[in-house]
Amino acid sequence: MSYSDVVCYARTELPSIMPNLGALTLSSCDEVVNTPMLPTKFLCLKHLTICLRSGHSPYDYFSLVSFLEASPSLETLSLDVWKKPMNHETVFGHSPHLRQMTEDQHCYLKNVKIMGFSSAKGLVELTCYILKNAVLLECLTLDTNYGCTSRCSDSGSGRCGSFGNGLREARRAFRAIRTYIEDKLPARVKLTVVGPCSQCHKLS
Template identity: 60%
Template sequence: MGFETHFECLLSNSLALEHLELTQCTKITCLKIPFALQQLSRLSVFECSSLKVIESKAPNLSSFFHRGFRVNFSVVETLQMKKLDMGCAIHDARANLPSIMPNLETLVIESVNEVVDAPMLPTKFIYLKHLTIRMITGSTISRPYDYFSLVSFINASPSLETLILNVTLRMVNESIFTDSQLRHIPEHHHGHLKSVKITGFSSAKSLVELTCYILNNAVSLECLTLDTIYGPRCDQDKYRRCFPMIDGVLTEAPRGLAAIRTYIEDKVPSTVNLTVLEPCSRCHVRRRVQTSSQSDNAVSI
């Protein structure tokens, strides 16, 4: 009898199980959760490299968290699902989740090398209150992502209260300073959106357009945070140093700050607290000095 069979037997006899967490388990390729686990409400899977398929028949599963290699995740009963945190293409999440998991309240998407913009669709996330989108792109990606297409998520979420967009990629988008003609779409007032944070903010035109749209339509907005770098900072309790930045991010940061001053600051209502974060003067200043010095040397040669 193999490990997976033993594990399935264990699950089938754990009728009072409420939270199942698997961490770095390399012996499971297919995780099947039986209907008998009616008390199971939370499922967390971390870095299980061999896992390819997760099938859940647990009728009251309301929270699913996954980090690691992409898996095929299927749920028989989805009406109870309230919190979903997993790697997923933004395009697929917008197209499929409103109908598959209509009662979602918290959605965290981690997208790697996204190549298709978010579609404009009539379907709604009626109960969604908290949305986090993490975009990770490697240095080989050359196609710019249209951040303005994320308006589709905002317009589809009438109950949305918090929005976090983490952009972890190199600058390949058209800069607002290259083309300053902003796109506009019909107004769609949002009465619940109170907090918006964008990390990895740059001078990308579509990112500026998204921010301006939020300022023009989020009538209940209380705070807007624009951070020109991404990742943890040293002023947070558990971090001694900021997340290291590649040269391209530090080079782009001043342009991002200039875009905020030029196109965003004058659109911020007096009722909104705007916080703009520059690269850390302790962790990133030396790297910036080195980069500037190298650039100066290149020019003088």
């Protein structure tokens, strides 16, 4: 499913329309409404992919906890959040306190990948929620590259492409990972952090 506000629509309408849904891919070019917390469930959902593309409206990524709360059988979660680097409230802003939800263990979630990981406060809060509640989580991948996948090793030019403001945000994302996420990482979880090529872009 792909259109504006499709994430909110899917959370609100699909549990009753498609109760046996096992896999779901959502793509929204501009999600205006945060995902609501509702009592309805995706009891059979095992694989969830959500793509949030660039839009002008701010979005609270932490509201995606609603999908996790509604999907007790979820095994894989992939988030593609390529929004403009500064279209969010950074976790290093004026309100550093992280929100938390009531503990609700997720017994099947094993693989989580977030592409476009940034210092957005809601995104950091969502990741911390997953680390705390996904009791069998095995792999967590945080990709900070903001859509630039060309590396000096395969571009043929001897240097990676320019990241512009994305490089500045990648540095903040790495700082957010070190500050808020690494110390919450259970020993069983393999953390993979993907960032701009270290040969061409200094991140610290």
